[in-house]
Amino acid sequence: MGVCRTLVAIDGFNAFFYPHTRVFKEKKEVVPPNKVTLTEGFLNVTKFDWCNSVVVLTVDEIAIAEKDHISHLPRYLLGKEGFEHLDPFVPIAVPEYSPKELLSCMNYYRDRKWVQPIEGLDDEMSFVSGNNPYKLMNLCAPL
Template sequence: MLQTNWTNGAVICTVSEEANDEDRRENYTPIYLLGQEGFEALDPFVPIHVPEYTEKEALSNINYFIDRNWIQNEHGRTDEGKKELIFVSNKNPFNLAKICAQL
């Protein structure tokens, strides 16, 4: 997928500091997490800012998690529970998914 032998397409990748061993988490930049060779494999690297969810996006995601039974706690399925999930995640997509995985 990261080879340069094809055209008319795009690849979107993400990196996470949590994928590294705990002793390699002091920095979260892609070049640090991937190393020089891995970073060069993604050339050209174009960073894309992913903003926090809107209220509607967060609720939509929570409802999806409920539909897939990823949120099994009954309180998390209530309107009050959904508001709490949005509050504690601060509408951050990664944090919301992480919190919902623990319910």
């Protein structure tokens, strides 16, 4: 027992604690996250009683409505219930892209045909986005 090492990664974990979802009942009523069956499984996976494992979560502003944006910090995005659910946890700051990471991301976008191979586009996107991954993604989305 305890021999197998496990990594669990969940993106946008704060969506499980936001009062609204994008799931609707037959009568177009919004279903709260605690009524979605999948939520219970994800909450059980993120309990702190694991052995030989790590759970990596991200909190994401996309999961909350635009009008509710007050802060981008995990404490706000998770809310009291979500923050207490993850206690104890170790927050990890994710720095901006390095020039090499930005180039790799832009090459990925070009490979998928999401952006055109335009001369000087990488430098322009680096400047406009400030090497921020989320801003870069949003800037490249309409291209």
